[in-house]
Every structure is written in C-alpha cells, then in structure tokens.
Amino acid sequence: MKLICEGLDLSNAILKVIKAISSKTPSEILECIKLTAKGDYLTLLATDTEIAIEKTIRAEILEEGEALVHGKLFNELVKKLEEEQIELSLDGNFVKVKYGDSEGVIQTKPLDEFPQINKNINENSFTMSQKEFKELINMTAFSCSQDDSRPILKGCKMEVEDGNVVCVALDGFRLAVCKKELAHSTGNFSCIVPSRTLVEITRLLERDEEMVTVIIQKNMLMVEVSSTVLISRLLEGEYLNYKQIIPNEFLTVLRVSKNQLLQSIERAAIVARGMKNLVKIDIKEGNMNISANSELGKVDENIMINLEGKDVVIAFNSKYLTDLFRVIEDDFVYMYFNSSIAPCVIKPYQGDGYLYLILPIRINNN
Numbered sequence: 001m002k003l004i005c006e007g008l009d010l011s012n013a014i015l016k017v018i019k020a021i022s023s024k025t026p027s028e029i030l031e032c033i034k035l036t037a038k039g040d041y042l043t044l045l046a047t048d049t050e051i052a053i054e055k056t057i058r059a060e061i062l063e064e065g066e067a068l069v070h071g072k073l074f075n076e077l078v079k080k081l082e083e084e085q086i087e088l089s090l091d092g093n094f095v096k097v098k099y100g101d102s103e104g105v106i107q108t109k110p111l112d113e114f115p116q117i118n119k120n121i122n123e124n125s126f127t128m129s130q131k132e133f134k135e136l137i138n139m140t141a142f143s144c145s146q147d148d149s150r151p152i153l154k155g156c157k158m159e160v161e162d163g164n165v166v167c168v169a170l171d172g173f174r175l176a177v178c179k180k181e182l183a184h185s186t187g188n189f190s191c192i193v194p195s196r197t198l199v200e201i202t203r204l205l206e207r208d209e210e211m212v213t214v215i216i217q218k219n220m221l222m223v224e225v226s227s228t229v230l231i232s233r234l235l236e237g238e239y240l241n242y243k244q245i246i247p248n249e250f251l252t253v254l255r256v257s258k259n260q261l262l263q264s265i266e267r268a269a270i271v272a273r274g275m276k277n278l279v280k281i282d283i284k285e286g287n288m289n290i291s292a293n294s295e296l297g298k299v300d301e302n303i304m305i306n307l308e309g310k311d312v313v314i315a316f317n318s319k320y321l322t323d324l325f326r327v328i329e330d331d332f333v334y335m336y337f338n339s340s341i342a343p344c345v346i347k348p349y350q351g352d353g354y355l356y357l358i359l360p361i362r363i364n365n366n
Contacts, residue, residue: 001037002061003059003062004062005060005085006086007081007085007099010057011075011078014075015075017053020047022050029114031070031072032046033046034111036065040058041058041059042088043055046071047115050232050233051231051232052117052230070107070109074106077106078097086098087099117231121217121222122217124186124216125216126186127183127211128165128182132180135178137198137201137202142169143175143323144171153171153240155234156198157191160182160188164180164181165179165182167179175245176354176355177242177354180353191216193234194232194233201225204226245343247338247342252308252309252311252312253334255306255334256305256333257303265279268291268292274295274297277318279291279316279317283312292318314339314344314363315360324358332349343358343359
C-alpha cells in the first residue's frame with residue numbers, strides 16, 4: 001500500500017469513522033481503523049461490531065493494499081498534519097506517514113482479525129429530507145433509556161406505514177413520539193434502532209435540503225451520505241406497546257406559551273436541584289403556578305393559560321419537562337391532565353406531528 005492524500009481530507013475522514021470505535025472495548029482490534037487503498041480512493045473503516053462507519057476520500061494510489069492501524073494514535077498524528085500533503089506507505093508491520101521532509105511510523109495490527117462488514121443490505125428502505133430526519137431523532141432520542149437492564153428501551157422504534165415514519169422512544173418515566181412524512185418508502189415495516197446509531201446518523205447529515213435513505217434488512221441498518229457509509233445492528237426483542245399507555249380522555253386541557261413555560265421551569269429547576277429536580281405545577285382559573293422550594297432557595301411564578309376542565313396540582317422531574325420543551329419549536333402547546341398521579345400528555349397546538357407523555361412525581365397536596 002502506498003498513496004498520497006491531503007492531510008485535511010484524511011483528518012476529516014478519521015473523525016467520521018472514529019465515532020464507531022468504543023472506548024470500552026476489551027479488544028485491541030476494535031480500537032483500529034482499516035485503511036484500504038484501491039483505484040483512486042482511500043477507504044477508512046472502523047467498527048465495534050455494533051456499529052461500523054466507512055469513509056472514502058480521493059487519493060493518488062501508487063500501490064493498492066490494506067493496513068490496520070490504532071485509531072486514536074492515527075487520529076492524533078494526522079490531526080497535527082491537516083495543512084500537509086501526506087504520503088502513507090506500508091513497510092512490513094508499520095505504516096509510514098511522510099509529510100514534507102519528515103515522517104512518522106505507526107505499528108499495524110493483523111488484518112485477518114478485523115471483523116468483516118456486510119454491506120449487502122437492501123430489503124426495505126425509506127427516504128426523507130435530511131432536515132426532517134434530524135428533527136425526527138432530535139425530538140425523540142433523548143427519551144431513550146440509559147439502563148442496561150432494559151436494552152430494548154435503549155433504542156427508538158421506527159414504524160413506516162402509509163407514507164409516514166413514526167419514531168418512538170421511552171424509558172419507563174416518559175414517552176416521546178414524532179411523526180414525519182416520507183418522500184418514499186418500500187412498504188410498511190418497523191424496526192428498533194439503537195439511539196446511539198440514530199445520533200451518529202444525524203451527525204453525518206450536513207445538507208438539510210438533500211435526501212437521506214435508510215435501508216433495513218433483518219437485524220441490520222445502513223445509511224450512505226456523502227461518501228460515508230454507516231452500518232448498524234438493530235435491537236431485537238419485543239418493544240412495549242406504547243399506544244396502550246396513552247390516555248384517550250382527559251379532565252383538564254390547557255393551552256400555554258411554550259417559551260414562557262420552558263423559561264419558568266428552567267428557573268425553578270435551579271433551586272429544584274436540592275429536592276431531586278421536583279417542580280410543582282398548580283393549575284386553576286386560567287393560571288399556571290410553577291414553584292420549587294428547597295434548602296437552596298425558592299421560585300414561585302405564574303403564567304396565563306387557556307384552561308378547560310378541572311383544576312389540578314401535579315409535580316414533575318424538571319429535567320423531563322425541559323428536555324422536551326427545548327426540542328419543540330411551536331409557540332404554543334396543549335397539555336392534558338387527569339389527576340395529580342396520572343400521566344401528563346403534551347401535543348402540538350396544530351396537527352399531530354408529536355406527542356409526549358410524562359409520569360408525575362407523587363406529592364402531598366395538603
């Protein structure tokens with residue numbers, strides 16, 4: 001293997017693929033990046049067996065070949081050479097990195113120990129704008145569980161049906177649902193995608209006006225964007241029937257300014273740190289009172305609302321509220337309640353593009 005490429009192109013490519021390297025892996029091979037020089041291109045590939053990212057850049061290939069190098073070390077060296085033209089060459093068990101009149105060497109690892117990546121994935125697919133896909137993930141993935149004891153909830157369920165995609169995330173305390181229209185799909189299907197995978201895909205999407213196609217086959221997913229290919233395993237198992245936990249009827253419905261509510265909760269959350277992030281909401285007579293009281297201090301604020309139905313006093317973990325209101329772009333939202341111990345549901349002022357459900361914290365109202 002011998003090639004010449006631009007340092008900035010190589011550095012950017014490494015930064016793309018190194019996201020697939022896990023810092024927790026016990027295997028030295030999974031800390032590596034595979035380099036493949038062929039035709040007019042250099043291809044970089046990294047994987048932790050759960051996710052793989054491949055990036056191709058143009059290069060002057062003097063000798064075709066492959067090499068496996070330590071990812072973090074390679075990244076740190078090349079990052080210092082972004083202004084240079086780089087020559088990479090394989091010399092025995094080392095890759096030489098030449099730049100100007102200088103050179104460095106990096107030891108290689110055995111190529112035959114690196115996992116084989118299957119790119120033959122083409123059974124089902126859907127296509128949508130990159131902007132819409134990013135919104136879909138940003139509005140849901142934060143609600144995925146972080147608990148290893150329930151691995152299926154560490155992913156989002158994606159349901160493709162009748163020209164739409166619905167993305168669902170829940171962690172046992174909150175539920176996020178977002179729906180977007182598709183430009184194209186091969187039919188109706190569903191899958192459970194690790195939230196990490198979805199976040200990495202959004203980082204690849206740099207052109208909002210262009211399309212992205214997500215391809216699914218059995219337990220694998222693949223996306224190709226701007227000479228970068230991401231391949232991921234899907235989560236297997238039975239996802240919770242989220243539709244069953246969403247109430248159909250409510251005793252209290254209100255419309256509120258999203259920004260006013262978010263800012264008020266953010267202020268209350270400052271002192272709520274001293275009482276496990278608990279923020280109390282008292283709704284009555286067209287007014288919403290938001291309060292938090294701890295040894296750190298006290299916040300007590302009022303917001304005007306449009307109210308229909310019964311008064312209610314309820315409390316939440318402030319983080320669950322701020323997480324969702326920060327991703328909602330609407331000026332107004334509807335909030336639905338039944339009691340102080342029943343879940344709250346948040347929906348858009350117009351349309352049905354999203355739905356959030358949050359379980360309350362039990363409090364003594366006396």
